[in-house]
Amino acid sequence: MEYVWDFGSVWEYRAALWVGLINTLRIFAICLVAGLSLGLAIGLARYSVRRWLRWPAACFIELFRNTPVLVQIFWFYFAFPILAPFEISALMAAALGITLNSAAFSAEIFRGGIQTIDPGQWEAGRAIGMRHREIMARIILPQAVRRMLPALTNRGIEIFKMTTLASAIAYADVLHQARLIASVNFNPIEAYTVVAIAFFVILYPIVRATYVLERRLAKGD
Amino acid sequence: MTQQPTLTIRGLHKSFGDNHVLRGIDLDVNQGDCIAILGASGSGKSTFLRCLNFMEIPSDGEITHAGKTIGTARTGKSRVYPESELTKVRQKVGMVFQQFNLFPHMTVLGNITEGLRTVQRMDKASAETRAHAELARVGLAEKAEEYPSRLSGGQKQRVAIARALALAPDLMLFDEPTSALDPELVSEVLNVIRGIADEGRTMLLVTHEVGFAYHVANRVIFMADGIIQEEGPPEQVLKNPQNPKTQAFLARHKQFEF
């Protein structure tokens, strides 16, 4: 029996999908900025000379890299509110989980990028009397960031895909909206196909750009 | 009865995009010939050699192995070279590379038996017997169970030669076999190649070793600008070159003793 595709039923509810897309972008933006910034801080801490910074940073990284992000999200949504003195919305819980997870991965990217910088650069900075902090900011990081760009972009793409997990705790992202539409109209095929294609259309150009970026960096080195 | 040449090359051209590397080569190779090919970098000598076992596909011209012209002609278009036909040619032609290209994940013995077992479908016992014999011939009988990473450059190249010889080819091609070796390891490889030449095997050798060419080859070819500039016995080409390009090349390589 041939299935008759009917995308009209999804088009009718495009407003709901649009809301979902906005919500997806919102949580993505939060997690991207917070995750990368926190990741940088923790990456620097991991590399620090002070033991009291290095150890907690290492523990944080191992903990959040070796547990699944969905488990982290569930923990923040179901467990954390009891411990915390304030309300935790689905957005907050999902954002916390994804941000901390991404921070742990980004920290490793930053650490890797910084460590591959020639030690001679450090020496040159020290020789002209710069402090550790200044060398890091003015000499090391600018060079490292260029090298880390492909890995960071990949991390960004992962974060964008992870936002769909927020739908598991009823955050109204685009996947959640699609599920809603599907349950109302009994058209899961069209609804989920549309979402899959939407993600592909949004992300694939960026994926291709990272390939080009990687190739160009490989040549440059 | 005149003996048919083992290998005939007519009007060989090869271009890489805009780069016209081989600009019309004609050559007859007879059985038992040991031909040294000399020339500066960029003269096309490696490309020429690689066309002979179709590691490079000719852009134009005909190559005939033992009376059979390889490839199929098409009217108005260049020759077609089906992969299956080329595979058969390569089974009868042995090639030794500048970079050895031994298989690192197999032992020395494994490297040699690989072609015998996988390509010629020989059984394990016969293949190993043949392999041991070839290994002994190049003087490395005791290295059969070693991995290539544990060998010196000269030893690796000798294994590569054994690997090629084990398949009993009609023709041997050597692409700058000693260029990647440390100077003190060069002679052990040249001695093995000399031994092969003395047996009367048909071979073509791209080399920088002018002295070796003089003593071992029966014909020398000098290439420049994609064609054969001069060809003849070593006594003539190397001691008394006629072509000004040959003269210029040899003048730059004056340190060779004959």
Next chain:
Amino acid sequence: MYEWDFTVVFENSDLLWQGLWGTLAITGTALAFGLPLGLTLALSRLSTRKWLAWPAGFVIEFFRTTPPLVQLFWFFFALPILMDIQMTPFLAAAITFSIQSSAFFAEVFRAGIVSIERGQWEAACAIGMERPQAMRRIILPQAVKRMIPAFTERSIELMKTTTLVATVSYADLLYQANELAQKSFRPIEVFTATALIYFVVIFGLSLCVQAVERKLAISGDSTVR
């Protein structure tokens, strides 16, 4: 101050064990299908025949770029209608993660194959091997050995990704944990314990893998023929 009490966890540990087993089952299944499928996709993508290379490339890019949860929902909710078949959580999970992991494995295979230097291809060709023979005997054995770290990394990543199956009611560890948390009204202890279990398993596996890799590196070129 919250009073932690893990009794609930200990009393119901058998449920959590079942869940862990469920996680391992789906991970194992996905690996069993994903690895050979990944190799097939990689070889297709590298093929000179455009009609193989192009679709393979598309499948790889599509399943790497779209979120796994979207894929899971599609296979769980949409596929049964499209193909008129019975769908279970396990089946949907197995299909989704087999294909999803195969796309990532395909890229690992491809990178490994491409990283083998040309000279190896040439040597194989020169002794008269056909392309498939050369791939099987010379290129792939070297490529796979080189790519073992990437494979194991991807496999551990797969284990983490399979937690998504809890959303379609497949009884993996997260699903059991969620059920237990709801029933017992002690989500803190349950989810903390669950996170710890995941951590121990996953971190433990990574440590094992690192140890094995170090051993392989020391013994040098010790690949079995």
